[in-house]
Amino acid sequence: MRATLAWAALRRHPMRTLLAVFGLAIAAALLLDMVMLATGMRASFRSLLTSQGYQLRVTPKGTLPFDTEASVGGAAALVASLRSHPDVARVSPSLGTTVQAQRGEQAVSAFALGTNADVQGEYTLLAGREPSMPADSTIREAIVNATFLTRLGVSLGDTVDLSTERSAQLRQSGRRGRVVIVGEARFLYVPPGLPALSTPLGALQHFLGTSGRDRMSLAMASVRVDGLDAAAQRDRIERVRLWIETEHSRVTAISTETAIVQVEERLAYFRQLAFILGALSLVIGVLLVTTLVSLSVNERLGELAVLRAIGVPRAGVLQQIMLEGLMLGLAGITIGLGLGLVTARWLNTILRDFPGLPADLDFFVWSGEAAWKSLAMLLIAATFAGAIPAWRASRVRVAQALREEAVA
Amino acid sequence: MKPINGTSDVLLDARDVKREYRAGESTVHALRGVSLTITRGEFVAIVGASGSGKSTLLHLLGAVDAPDVGSVTFEGRDISHLSDAEATRLRLLRVGLVFQRFYLMPTLSALENVMLPMAEAGIAPAARRARAEELLRYVGLGERTGHRPTQLSGGEQQRVAVARALANQPALLLADEPTGELDAATGAALIALLQRLNADGLTCVLVTHDAALAQSAQRVITMRDGRIVHDTRSDTAPTAGDIAP
Amino acid sequence: MTRLPKTREAIRRLAVALCATVGVVAWQPLPAQSAPGPVIGAPRDPLVPGRRPPLVRGIAVDERLASDAGVQVGDTLRLSAEAGTVGEPVVVSALVRRAADPSEVARSEYRVRLHLDHLQRLTGSADRVDRFAVAINAEAGPAAVDSFLAGVNHVAFGFRAHASRDVAVQSSRTFQVVDRFHRAIGGITIVASAVFLLCILLLKVEERRRAVAALRLAGLSRRTVALSVIAEAAVVAVLGSAAGAAIGWVATLLVNAHYQRVFRTPLTFALLTPRIALFAVALSLLLGIVAGSLAAWRLVRTPPLTLLGR
Structure with missing residues (x-):
């Protein structure tokens, strides 16, 4: 019966209720979006970093992976040392550089990645096969991304000329090679729109000559964590990380957690914006419900006094008014959920245009838990926003209210 | 004038009840010491000019309000110092209230309005629906159960209010100017309904300006300036001066 | 050391x-x-x-x-x-x-x-550079820049010349994205605020239904009553938005102080320009008038006695 009364009270002023629900829906949508933004970057980046099973990234001292053109020498020995650690399951070294790719009159600057196909965690093969490592280390085969194929107008099986640098004076390229495109891949950490290719690490090192000899830009290490709980996994990874930094002073070992923290530092603005706007949307929701319910209670003080007079207890009146807040909240949140998902997709499309970000990095990521927690928070806030007017309504002095109602 | 015999089967007993309240800057002495006994089955009309304290007395008798001084006993129980929850429970189960302006819930149908106190009393939905329909038939509105208050005439609304007051089979029906918003014919129909209820054994106490309604009562209590000035049986009709505002 | x-x-x-x-x-x-x-x-x-x-x-x-x-x-x-x-x-x-x-x-x-x-x-990068910056004689004019670029790029092999303005456009892409994001978020917030404002103003005006009924019963015309309701809503909206702009200005000070400390930079992060303040007040005024008109329309159409609950 209380639900009936609450529902009836909301239906009494449809325009008012509609506006309140719409306002709450926008507040809910904004809150959902901001929660998705605040948690999404982290979740997306974590998913990106852990998608290939590597928990540690080893880079030249003081750098982030491929953040600069820095590389570290003695790669083979370093990788062998890493592999020798009993808790390290596998290591994937890679070397990144910029090369010129040319076919006929078409030429592009491309990101070239040298890595070993059996352990690589940089790309997923979409078509064709992995490039093979020739016995003489000469660069012969490569896999490329879709942008590379489009920009150069080539397809699988075509041959492309590569060169390391060009001399304007001599009108000559630096080191040169010719590769056959044997596969198409999606490079996980390469921004969309940047042509990229990958060859076996040894082949690329050989191709680069002295500047590439036995060098690598990054080594990813997978730590054995099977059977360990989350805390123990973190402990083991941290132990291996510390071991690497102690043993090898030329490198920095970055765990997934650290990498996430560093990226979050750079994108702190978005998290804080999300927090502020999320809080604002909560405040708007609460204010909206408080105002609406307060006015509704003021208008119905006589009615509520009659309810009390005919035997409805204070708790009953309190519940009924709070039910109104709950119903408004439920309706607003239901609509807000859909609205939030649509706007999140739109906002994500805008932010994914950021230059230099990996194609798979999302800013707004749906998380059921985060969504229900935030929306439940709004629902609770909306319900309790009605609590103050509801409390006032429940404390109405019946005889006085009836007297005043009779005079009015 | 015939004195009241208050010794047998007393339902209500008010002793030296005083009540005052603030109205803006001033204090209104609504009741200045009222004593009154009502036995079961009586049909009592309380009359008097506006501000004479009749509505305040009605509120005290129905545990809507509490006296500042004195005591009110209902069915042998002192109700002048009940907690809010106790007073609410008493009103829900033992007292039926009817108001001048009906005060039906505008968003509920006639049937839902009558079912409301029963729902509050925890009666099962099927049982309360059946009883609400029976009560609406009793007040002559069996065909209008689904109508909202705004779709009913004043007389019909007041009959729904009476049905609502009867929902939990109260021992006492209190009505504050029940015919105040009704025309003469509709008022007469309502008076007939109240008399029928009284004939069926329900104790009715009414506050009224309506001479016709007052004359239909077995007992008329006249108030002036917060005091009872006359307490008479129906064979002694109140004068126009007693009733007129 | x-x-x-x-x-x-x-x-x-x-x-x-x-x-x-x-x-x-x-x-x-x-x-x-x-x-x-x-x-x-x-x-x-x-x-x-x-x-x-x-x-x-x-x-x-x-x-x-x-x-x-x-x-x-x-x-x-x-x-x-x-x-x-x-x-x-x-x-x-x-x-x-x-x-x-x-x-x-x-x-x-x-x-x-x-x-x-x-x-x-x-x-170990003997005789290598990433880029050259070339200044064209100021008196040569903008056409000379284009001519120079065309000339260089015609003979260039392995490098390319860009006008500073093009580089600026390219390097400001990040900020274009942030700007688009801000506009989108701003749009959502404006819609949310508009609904909120509309709701509050509508409620505020409706709260005065008895006063409106009294005015109508006293013989004031519908037009006069409607205008007074709209004027009241407009004044409330303007005063509210002016107060909001003041709060916003204080917020910009706090935001700037916070981020300048966090990022150790003299950059300005939040800026309340007269144009933005004017936009806020104008939008509020518009919403106030819309809400007032809606409420006034509803109120003057309803008979005074109904407004009084009779």
């Missing part, structure tokens, strides 16, 4: 990303006994064309690094292109303040500046 607090020792061990030209250099303090005494005052090793490089080269250190690591002019450090190697001694000749660059605001990088030949030698 001055002795550093222990807490800063870790910072000293950090490698320094050098973005001025190619490569990354690592640096570390030289052992105290080999360091020359600190020189306070004029920078050492000024850039003098044709001068023979001194044995210990001078570098400029950005003030953020200097502050975090306790480096002062005259300190001697070791600088290497690769972490873990001994590197060569350099003396801090100057402290420099980097221009506030929004594109670097969230990057807590340190920078040092070297003479070009010094960096080329240090990184």
Whole structure:
């Protein structure tokens, strides 16, 4: 019966209720979006970093992976040392550089990645096969991304000329090679729109000559964590990380957690914006419900006094008014959920245009838990926003209210 | 004038009840010491000019309000110092209230309005629906159960209010100017309904300006300036001066 | 070299990303006994064309690094292109303040500046540069820039010339994205605020239904009553938005103070311009009038006695 009364009270002023629900829906949508933004970057980046099973990234001292053109020498020995650690399951070294790719009159600057196909965690093969490592280390085969194929107008099986640098004076390229495109891949950490290719690490090192000899830009290490709980996994990874930094002073070992923290530092603005706007949307929701319910209670003080007079207890009146807040909240949140998902997709499309970000990095990521927690928070806030007017309504002095109602 | 015999089967007993309240800057002495006994089955009309304290007395008798001084006993129980929850429970189960302006819930149908106190009393939905329909038939509105208050005439609304007051089979029906918003014919129909209820054994106490309604009562209590000035049986009709505002 | 607090020792061990030209250099303090005494005052090793490089080269250190690591002019450090190697001694000749660059605001990088030949030698990039900046004679006009670009690119092999304005457009892409994002969020917030405002104003006006009924019963025309309701809503909206603009202005001060401290930059993060304030007030006024009109329309159409609940 209380639900009936609450529902009836909301239906009494449809325009008012509609506006309140719409306002709450926008507040809910904004809150959902901001929660998705605040948690999404982290979740997306974590998913990106852990998608290939590597928990540690080893880079030249003081750098982030491929953040600069820095590389570290003695790669083979370093990788062998890493592999020798009993808790390290596998290591994937890679070397990144910029090369010129040319076919006929078409030429592009491309990101070239040298890595070993059996352990690589940089790309997923979409078509064709992995490039093979020739016995003489000469660069012969490569896999490329879709942008590379489009920009150069080539397809699988075509041959492309590569060169390391060009001399304007001599009108000559630096080191040169010719590769056959044997596969198409999606490079996980390469921004969309940047042509990229990958060859076996040894082949690329050989191709680069002295500047590439036995060098690598990054080594990813997978730590054995099977059977360990989350805390123990973190402990083991941290132990291996510390071991690497102690043993090898030329490198920095970055765990997934650290990498996430560093990226979050750079994108702190978005998290804080999300927090502020999320809080604002909560405040708007609460204010909206408080105002609406307060006015509704003021208008119905006589009615509520009659309810009390005919035997409805204070708790009953309190519940009924709070039910109104709950119903408004439920309706607003239901609509807000859909609205939030649509706007999140739109906002994500805008932010994914950021230059230099990996194609798979999302800013707004749906998380059921985060969504229900935030929306439940709004629902609770909306319900309790009605609590103050509801409390006032429940404390109405019946005889006085009836007297005043009779005079009015 | 015939004195009241208050010794047998007393339902209500008010002793030296005083009540005052603030109205803006001033204090209104609504009741200045009222004593009154009502036995079961009586049909009592309380009359008097506006501000004479009749509505305040009605509120005290129905545990809507509490006296500042004195005591009110209902069915042998002192109700002048009940907690809010106790007073609410008493009103829900033992007292039926009817108001001048009906005060039906505008968003509920006639049937839902009558079912409301029963729902509050925890009666099962099927049982309360059946009883609400029976009560609406009793007040002559069996065909209008689904109508909202705004779709009913004043007389019909007041009959729904009476049905609502009867929902939990109260021992006492209190009505504050029940015919105040009704025309003469509709008022007469309502008076007939109240008399029928009284004939069926329900104790009715009414506050009224309506001479016709007052004359239909077995007992008329006249108030002036917060005091009872006359307490008479129906064979002694109140004068126009007693009733007129 | 001055002795550093222990807490800063870790910072000293950090490698320094050098973005001025190619490569990354690592640096570390030289052992105290080999360091020359600190020189306070004029920078050492000024850039003098044709001068023979001194044995210990001078570098400029950005003030953020200097502050975090306790480096002062005259300190001697070791600088290497690769972490873990001994590197060569350099003396801090100057402290420099980097221009506030929004594109670097969230990057807590340190920078040092070297003479070009010094960096080329240090990184093994003999006779290599990333880019040239070319100034065209001012009196030649904009057409000369295009003509120069066309000429260079016609014969260029392995490099390309860009006009500064094009580079600016390209490098501001990040900010274009942020700007689009802000506009989108702003749009959503405006819609939310508009609904909120509309709702509040509508409620506020409806709250006065009895007063409106009294006015109508007193013989005031519908038009007069409607206008008074609309005027009231408009005034409330304008006053509210003016108060909101004042709160917004205080918020911009707090936001700027916070982010300038967090990112250690003089950049302005939030700005309340007269145009924005005017927009807020105008929007509120519009919404006030809409809400007032809606409420007035509903109120004057309803008979006064109904408004009174009779």
